[in-house]
Amino acid sequence: xxxxxxxxxxxxxxxxxxxxxxxxxxxxxxxxxxxxxxxxxxxxxxxxxxxxxxxxxxxxxxxxxxxxxxxxxxxxxxxxxxxxxxxxxxxxxxxxxxxxxxxxxxxxxxxxxxxxxxxxxxxxxxxxxxxxxxxxxxxxxxxxxxxxxxxxxxxxxxxxxxxxxxxxxxxxxxxxxxxxxxxxxxxxxxxxxxxxxxxxxxxxxxxxxxxxxxxxxxxxxxxxxxxxxxxxxxxxxxxxxxxxxxxxxxxxxxxxxxxxxxxxxxxxxxxxxxxxxxxxxxxxxx
Numbered sequence: 654x655x656x657x658x659x660x661x662x663x664x665x666x667x668x669x670x671x672x673x674x675x676x677x678x679x680x681x682x683x684x685x686x687x688x689x690x691x692x693x694x695x696x697x698x699x700x701x702x703x704x705x706x707x708x709x710x711x712x713x714x715x716x717x718x719x720x721x722x723x724x725x726x727x728x729x730x731x732x733x734x735x736x737x738x739x740x741x742x743x744x745x746x747x748x749x750x751x752x753x754x755x756x757x758x759x760x761x762x763x764x765x766x767x768x769x770x771x772x773x774x775x776x777x778x779x780x781x782x783x784x785x786x787x788x789x790x791x792x793x794x795x796x797x798x799x800x801x802x803x804x805x806x807x808x809x810x811x812x813x814x815x816x817x818x819x820x821x822x823x824x825x826x827x828x829x830x831x832x833x834x835x836x837x838x839x840x841x842x843x844x845x846x847x848x849x850x851x852x853x854x855x856x857x858x859x860x861x862x863x864x865x866x867x868x869x870x871x872x873x874x875x876x877x878x879x880x881x882x883x884x885x886x887x888x889x890x891x892x893x894x895x896x897x898x899x900x901x902x903x904x905x906x907x908x909x910x911x912x913x914x915x916x917x918x919x920x921x922x923x924x925x926x927x928x929x930x931x932x933x934x935x936x937x938x939x
Contacts, residue, residue, distance in 0.1 A: 654752070656682040657698060657724065659715045660706030660731075662689025667706050667731050670742055678704065681749040688718070696720035702727065702752075709828075712737045713882045716764070716784045716904050725759050725905040727752070736827045736921055740909055748909055760841055761903040763822045763864050768896045769879065769887045777896075781881045784904050785825030787897050788850075788880040789818045789870050789889075798853055800873035806866050812873055813857055817850035820868055820897050824904070827921075835859040839914060843899075868897045 658678070660667045668689055678684065686698050691714045695703075703724045705715045712728050727748065729740050740748055767787045768777035791799045801818045803810045821830035823838035826846055831837060835848035836859060845868070848859040870877070870889070877889045889895060918924060 654682050654702055655685045655700040656702045656704055657686045657695050657700045657719075658684055658688075658704050658706070659691075659693075659695075659711065659718060660689045661708065661711040661714075662691075664707055664711075664731065667711075670729075670731060671706050674742070674745055677746050677749060681752065691718065693718060694720070696722050698722075700724055705729065707731050709737045710883070713784050717782060717882070720782065721902055723764075723902050723905055725907050727907045736917060737824065737906065744909070758908045760906050760908055762824050762840055762906060763843055764900040764902060764904050765820070765822060765845075765864075765897050766900040767879065767881050767886070769889070770894045770896060772892045779886065781886050782900055782902070783881045783897070784822065785828050785882045786819050786821040786830060787870075787895065788820075788829065789872065789895070790878045790880060791817070791875065797875075799875060799877060801877055802871045802873050803847065804869040804871075805862065807869070811857070813849045814853040815849040815851055815857070818870065819846070819848040819850065820870075821846040821848060822864075830859075833859075836861065837918070845897075864899045866898070870895045870897070 660671060662668055685700050686693060686695055695718050701724060703715060703726045705711050705726055705728045715726060727740060728737055729742055729745055765783040765787060766780055767783050768780045771778050789801045798814050800812050800814050802812045819830050819833060823840045823842045823844060826835060826838040830846050830848050833848050833850045835846050838844055838846060843864040844861050845864050846859055846861055849857045871894050872889045872891055878885050879887045879889060879895045
């Protein structure tokens with residue numbers, strides 16, 4: 654099976670971990686591309702699998718590097734929280750031995766496409782895939798409140814006065830959205846969370862809506878920076894807009910045994926205890 658290998662090369666120990674496991678990987682798989690700098694374009698490389706070493710940041714970068722040709726990702730957690738990277742390094746060899754894409758569950762996760770439109774242009778200036786979130790921030794370094802107008806399917810919703818506005822996927826719901834007070838969404842839902850950051854109104858609360866709608870952001874008065882998965886891609890002038898909608902590709906994650914959704918939340922968020930009278934063995938399989 655042909656495999657692309659990626660990782661956070663700037664993180665201490667990631668390259669060394671890969672080199673330690675390299676003989677085992679080459680025993681079970683055929684590497685056709687290796688990149689730990691985040692610069693390689695793997696959208697045209699023929700491969701059936703991607704193995705990513707690092708944390709969730711490395712996974713976000715790998716999604717961008719694969720572009721319109723997303724492959725199932727086996728993520729090895731070498732980061733801190735690691736909501737996405739669920740396989741620990743000590744489990745990797747056992748996973749490789751039993752790796753069978755026809756039998757292992759592969760979960761598809763929603764990705765978004767963010768297009769930047771300038772003025773009255775008939776074509777977008779650029780388009781960027783998004784796995785976590787699109788955020789509108791202030792376009793300068795001041796501490797002033799920004800105003801950002803939101804429309805859904807061409808219909809005006811409201812103008813938020815806030816420090817920023819997040820449009821998050823379910824995968825991204827445990828990232829900046831969670832820190833800003835937004836809800837956690839199960840990662841296989843087809844939904845988007847709209848979360849204002851420190852809104853200057855008690856009535857502005859996070860909203861969950863369908864992923865099958867088009868969301869348009871405009872900066873009002875001041876420029877607004879558009880940040881996709883942690884990278885600034887554009888600054889919108891008042892005549893510009895960012896249009897966010899479901900992408901035509903999905904991010905595919907391999908789920909290994911023993912790494913359930915709620916088990917990950919319990920581990921990563923430090924949830925402890927158990928409801929009185931309920932044992933895990935009493936729960937029906939999900």
